[in-house]
Amino acid sequence: MxxxxxxxxxxxxxxxxxxxxxxxxxxxxxxxxxxxxxxxxxxxxxxxxxxxxxxxxxxxxxxxxxxxxxxxxxxxxxxxxxxxxxxxxxxxxxxxxxxxxxxxxxxxxxxxxxxxxxxxxEPISNVTIRVNQTKLMEFNSSAVIACSVSSGSSPSFLWLNGSSEVTASERVQLNDENSTLTVANVTRYDQGPFRCCVFNRVSNSTSDSVNFTISYGPDNMALTVNGQNTTSFLIGSNLTMFCSTQSNPPAQLQWAFRGVLLNTTGPLLELYSISEDQSGSYSCLAFNNHTNMNSNITTHILIGKSPLSGCKHHAANMWILLVLSLAGLFLSTPGKL
Structure with missing residues (x-):
């Protein structure tokens, strides 16, 4: 060989x-x-x-x-x-x-x-989510959502809040290979809807959505009078004061005049044919019986006569003084008699 x-x-x-x-x-x-x-x-x-x-x-x-x-x-x-x-x-x-x-x-x-x-x-199927509770308090509660599948190999998890992807941050934690979402110290903007998307290389599936009811406020109050920022009005005017606040559930509103509660509740305070003695501070008081928080806002209203009337009276006085001055000048001039 x-x-x-x-x-x-x-x-x-x-x-x-x-x-x-x-x-x-x-x-x-x-x-x-x-x-x-x-x-x-x-x-x-x-x-x-x-x-x-x-x-x-x-x-x-x-x-x-x-x-x-x-x-x-x-x-x-x-x-x-x-x-x-x-x-x-x-x-x-x-x-x-x-x-x-x-x-x-x-x-x-x-x-x-x-x-x-x-x-x-194995394809992903039957994606479900579980929550610890859905009624939360702003800044005082945490939302915990767990996502699971009944079948599916090598699953990957993605969370959505509305149409936006949820990513880890100071308040947001993703645990158990991203299958559990925790939002600490929830705010009013964490209401959802939250959904869990699960996928592998051959399939994907999405859970039903979950929403949270978050109690907050009252805060960010605003008060307008006759729909404007003016606080000076004429005697005999009609006033409509409107009070608004951010609150969930809606806050209970109560009105006060010069620190004394009025027998008026709700967002509107209406005054007709106002007089000078109704000048003073008007306050809107807000209370949320779920958060046990309250807030208030005050405006100072001045009620008086027409500024135009005052101007006319002042002009008339000026004319009288001018006539008297001219007469005095004429009488005191020598050779005029």
């Missing part, structure tokens, strides 16, 4: 070289990857190669062997695996998550070895 310089038989070296060349030239291409549980996956050789015999294995477990037009499927894949005896393509039906792994094909006619990895995933 002919040998090389190092003593290796030439025919063995030729076979090894053919294996290396064949292994590098042929690739295995899955028809689907990743695949969904229940799919049918075909592992084809590229470029297409005519194989007279060979075997397929996943990891250390044989799937099947074939020689010519005869093939033998091992028990672990009986009824689910078959090979194309011309091209060596392997077809697996009704795949399960256990079918994930590295698949290796070997052939002696011609000599080749190639492999590929496939992943089989």
């Amino acid at each position: 002919e040998k090389t310089r190092d003593g290796t038989p030439a025919t063995v070296l030729l076979v090894l070289m053919q294996c290396v060349l064949a292994s590098g030239a042929v690739e295995v291409q899955p028809s689907i990857n990743p695949a969904v549980v229940g799919d049918t996956v075909t592992l084809s050789l590229s470029p297409t190669t005519s194989l007279k015999s060979g075997r397929w294995a996943v990891g250390d477990s044989l799937i099947l062997t074939w020689q010519g037009d005869q093939q033998a499927v091992f028990p672990g894949h009986s009824g689910r695996a078959s090979v194309n005896i011309l091209t060596g393509a392997l077809t697996l039906s009704s795949v399960t998550m256990a079918d994930s792994g590295v698949y290796v094909v070997q052939s002696s006619e011609p000599q080749l070895m190639a492999n590929t990895s496939i992943i089989v995933l």
Whole structure:
């Protein structure tokens, strides 16, 4: 037998070289990857190669062997695996998550070895969320929402508040691989709706939404008189004072005049044909019986005569003084008698 310089038989070296060349030239291409549980996956050789015999294995477990037009499927894949005896393509039906792994094909006619990895995933289904409570107090409560799925492999979790993604911050925590959302010291802007989106490489699903009822206020009060910022009015005018505040639930409103409560509640205080003695401070008092907080706002109203009347009286006095001054000047001038 002919040998090389190092003593290796030439025919063995030729076979090894053919294996290396064949292994590098042929690739295995899955028809689907990743695949969904229940799919049918075909592992084809590229470029297409005519194989007279060979075997397929996943990891250390044989799937099947074939020689010519005869093939033998091992028990672990009986009824689910078959090979194309011309091209060596392997077809697996009704795949399960256990079918994930590295698949290796070997052939002696011609000599080749190639492999590929496939992943089989279970689709996400039935995404649900649980909350600790839905009625919260601003700055004094925390919202905790847990998300879960009934089935699905390698799930990833994403949270939405309305259409905006929720990300971790000083008040927001994402725990348990992002499946649990905690919002500490909630504000009135944390009402929701919150939704949990779960996905993997083959599917996605979203939970129903949850909203929180957050009690807050009263604060940010405003008071207008006759819809304007003016606080001076004429005797005999009609006044409508409007009081507003941010509060949930809506605050109870009470009016006061010069510090004394009036028998008027609600956002409007109406005064008709006002007189001077109604000048003074008017206050709107707000109280939220859920938060036990209160707030107030005060405006000072001045009621008097028409500024125009005062101007006319002043002008008349000026004319009288001017006439008297001219008369005095005329009488005191010598030679005029």
